[in-house]
Amino acid sequence: MEITENGFLFSDDKNKIDAIAIHDYLSTQSYWAQGIPLATVKRSIANSLCFGVYKDKEQIGFARWITDTATFAYLADVYIKEEFRGLGLSKKLMSLMLFHQDLQGLRRYQLATRDAHGLYSQFGFAALEDPDNIMAIVIKNAYKKAIDN
Numbered sequence: 001m002e003i004t005e006n007g008f009l010f011s012d013d014k015n016k017i018d019a020i021a022i023h024d025y026l027s028t029q030s031y032w033a034q035g036i037p038l039a040t041v042k043r044s045i046a047n048s049l050c051f052g053v054y055k056d057k058e059q060i061g062f063a064r065w066i067t068d069t070a071t072f073a074y075l076a077d078v079y080i081k082e083e084f085r086g087l088g089l090s091k092k093l094m095s096l097m098l099f100h101q102d103l104q105g106l107r108r109y110q111l112a113t114r115d116a117h118g119l120y121s122q123f124g125f126a127a128l129e130d131p132d133n134i135m136a137i138v139i140k141n142a143y144k145k146a147i148d149n
Helices: 019-028 038-046 089-098 117-121 142-148
Strands: 002-005 008-011 049-055 058-067 072-080 108-110
Touching (some): 019 038, 019 072, 038 058, 058 089, 072 089, 089 117
Parallel strands (some): 072 108
Antiparallel strands (some): 008 049
């Protein structure tokens, strides 16, 4: 799937993905993956349904679904580089991702966000009805520990 709009390319072609650029953003600018190793980013790309946003072949945005393509999908690592924010690129990216052919008929789409509730609520995401039903193991500073070892 590829769509060009207003000079931006949106694509699910993994051959276009710039893992170095994604790693740079995630490891230095994101609040959720500070210090993530490049090898971990590459492995996450290899095992996810990925979408890139490009301007003149430069990777300026990214997002991925962790999914079995049958019942569940978890949205992760969504970003648009700061200098390209405010142009509606996140909304366009979300629209394309939610309607991707491999993600139709799932029973749950899930994500976690600290600061983008307004964006995701436009696409039907809402707080959990029964948050007590959801459990997690959270490894704080997981990437720091990997570097230290």
